[in-house]
Amino acid sequence: MNDIRHNAVELFNLSEYYGYPCQSNPCPSNQQCYQRESNNYTCIEQSKHHDASLELDGTVNVIYSYTPLNLNRNYFDLLLKTKHSSGLIFYIGETSISFFSKYISLILVNGFLQFETKIDINSSVVVVKSRIRIDDGRWHRVEIERFRRRIIMKLDDSHRYQTVLLSKETEFYPNPSYIYIGGYNRLCNYDEQHCRSYRGCLNNVTIDHNYLSLIKESPVISYELFSSNILWPRSFTFIGNLPNQYRSTNSHIIEGFQGAIQKIILNNHSINDIRHNAVELFNLSEYYGYPCQSNPCPSNQQCYQRELNNYTCIEQSKHQDASLELDGTVNVIYSYTPLNLNRNYFDLLLKTKHSSGLIFYIGETSISFFSKYLSLILINGFLQFETKIDINSSVVVVKSRIRIDDGRWHRVEIERFRRRIIMKLDDSHRYQTVLLSKETEFYPNPSYIYIGGYNRLCNYDEQHCRSYRGCLNNITIDHNYLSLIKGDINQHRLLKPCSSNLTK
Template structure:
């Protein structure tokens, strides 16, 4: 009888599987149907449920979870009851059906045997703590401890730990059910408050070893990255600015098939694209937030395997906003080491490192001293580009009598508000007297000054745009002042009265002041600055904005590549708007010449007319000194924008110098193969290359001369790209894969045609170059 029952069960089991697979295949055909329409989404679109705009002036319709797109391309029909049938059957036979929401996958149905928890009675001794809803376990030292479930805390798991905004400690994570309805299109909104530069924020994929399809949002060296793989290659979209530590950051991610873009802190959108032909992503694994969960294989697929440190207060994918509470009321199905985020601890804990706790509008915050940030001023900052939050300021030594007759100011800034004090210095704390002030008011930039006989004001002709870098030049000689803002027309003013000198004995304040009552009443702005101040030059002398300050408060780091220290420990990162240059430390210095250091990705691009003339002349001499330990790398290159014929490349191959050039009659290569000519020994060497029409000569350190004569009759080098020094934007592409990277090492005494000393200050494009 039991055998007959078993046979009947198997027969029913197989029958249901056949029914289910048949219904799922029918659903699959419906789901895979796609249609695109010309136009844009809106009230006039035919889409019944969802509408997605494509990048080519088209849009397509889609359906919510539980519905399938009809063959007309715009209406939706409710899915069949295949899933309900499976659930009824699995309860009878003790099997669980697992459904993938990706209809591209061949392995769209699988059955998993339900198993009971294993017994732990084989322990040498029993963990005897009373842990309430938690579990008693042994730690690494064999000591009993309680592992509390999500939402409980304390030594015995008796304290309710309501999680509204989770905080992650680097080992924490939250797990949500697998993504549904996101196989082709996903819009993700995220608000997070990072406390470190690296960590996984979001991870969802097909397998727990990260092989196959996946989507990931992570921090790496302070930059935000969105990585996704549709099954045929990873696409990477990376922010061009760093996140802001210990402050709330916003992120928007958009992915449609192969294409994606991200937008960090409402900045500009950065776009990218995945590789290969596949455009859909299978999601079977849980969505992990704040860490990798049980996912392995991270090192092979992601640049970091660290967990996120900080808080998350918003996660939304497509039309679903996640509730961080425990299921079934919330969305969390599993968690590890989660605690509630609290950004207002000042009322319960004292500010650290001399910070001052202040209360305003029933909220409290710590005013942190210079070099510290965080809720309680507990995070030490290596300040690169100072950011001001509206309660910040920096105090600098007074200008004194250095600005008596003339004053030049060069300021680079980016503002988040149309109002705010950028710079102020006066003669006395109260009353009317000499002062200078630069501030924003109602979106306009103003420079106000008083020589003791009345205030004069310069105003920019146009409103200053928010969240963009601006450069202002102010010059005052006697009573006359002139101001240039970006490319706007200049303005000038003559101060009233007969006085012509300016005396400033008090401290200079940048970004704000601790007491606006001490600011002259003739300054119309009474709010502190909100934004970033990148550079201030006073009378041709760069001001060390952070390092030179006597004191300050609430100074953070502006989102900028310099924050991630791209120049390493051997050089100082100097911001240049959204880019930077590296200034060498002593290792590359010389007492008699200017030197530069390259890291293999850096270069200088010259378009100077005099340089171009010498490069393309019938006679060319290149003299320079260098040192390196690298085997290969491009030192110098010039060519044509259409990549036809004429070019000249000088570089290292296998530790030896070579020159390759083409005058239009074919390539000529001249290698320096003299005895002992391997020059990647870290010592200084001198190279001299001479080309006189078709004849070329090269010599290293006054050694043996090597020469060659190019083929053909052409003798002119006709290039139009200027001169690249140290590398190019794409070395492999520029050199036809002759070189894979730029030069690594130091160079000095770069001279063309014996009389022309090339200087870095003449370059039009500098990237990652270390200048001494």
């Protein structure tokens, strides 16, 4: 059948396909053709800047200075490409009062773009949504303009969405004057959609018609110096990075310094605390020295540095099969029968540089995979323990407030006793909640714990579908040690202990 339209009973939204529209190179020489739909294309001018594009994998977000040129107007123009359906593309907010008292944001929700505006603390948020999905792995151009109360969003130069603010205010000035791109973990305490990190590519980002250098970072600290030289009466010294406006066109500076500085001498003057007399400070904290140098842990435990100033003590296992490294392609299964149906206890060490993945799942799957279950998952770098032991109740979630996808060891201890749930992270962060269900007993069927992933969950929930990539160590369940490498169930799986360095 050469033409599927012949002899058809019904035709709906069907058109003839004339072939790949960019094949004939219809765009000017300084522009590139991108296919948008079957027969349509758009021409996008290629940036001459080598730092015009940025790829985000969900583990990193970036911050840039942003001061509106006109308080009554905001203009954004960018290209994006992603295959993921959710994530925060950018956020600008007045955070001195509340993170959502006054803000502008662009997020991806179920594959659709959503631009949110709230410039009056007494008014409600106004939302502009696209009607076509953009999570197809192709480039899409997004152009957004707010002028006073009018908002216009254009997608791929052919789809236009418009609304009007109902607020009395028309001026918007963010405080602090930053734009957060790709994610902002402090929003996780307020809104789930803004909590998810964007994964994909950004290109040719302009704000208020000014090009945004995506790769370069803001300075860590800057000083203003004065001299007796009339030709150069004042100058700036930057420590940690160099702002874009002070860089030459052939600058080889790629990223800023990350670490600790003990002392700096400027003009023969020793500065023991570089925070004094600084014009600008960004992401700076005092360093007290290597925290494990004094051996603060007991003799049977080893000290691990978690951040510059923090450490955790981890008991060293005597078992040879205590650790397991997972690369996302292999998951493991172990038998699990609770010693007490009213209580579950988990204690483990984990280390990863990846922001998402299923660490373990235990469920009553004879009815439905999520009718009764316990699970620990990693979402945007934060731990999330979910509990549902009553088929008629809703799931209860306990979330950590600090990220653990930093490639360092973290200890996680979780206990459920009847309706009370406690999760402790690194022996210093404690999170607690209470179940609202009538039931207090939990018995999994089948009696297995799935670690690292479980592909049958992919039909039900995206967050549980992702495999964990990283290391696990010293896992105990109900105070019983779990042999990770050995076991009859996993004898045909190629398992290996954790390497000394986590580089994947």
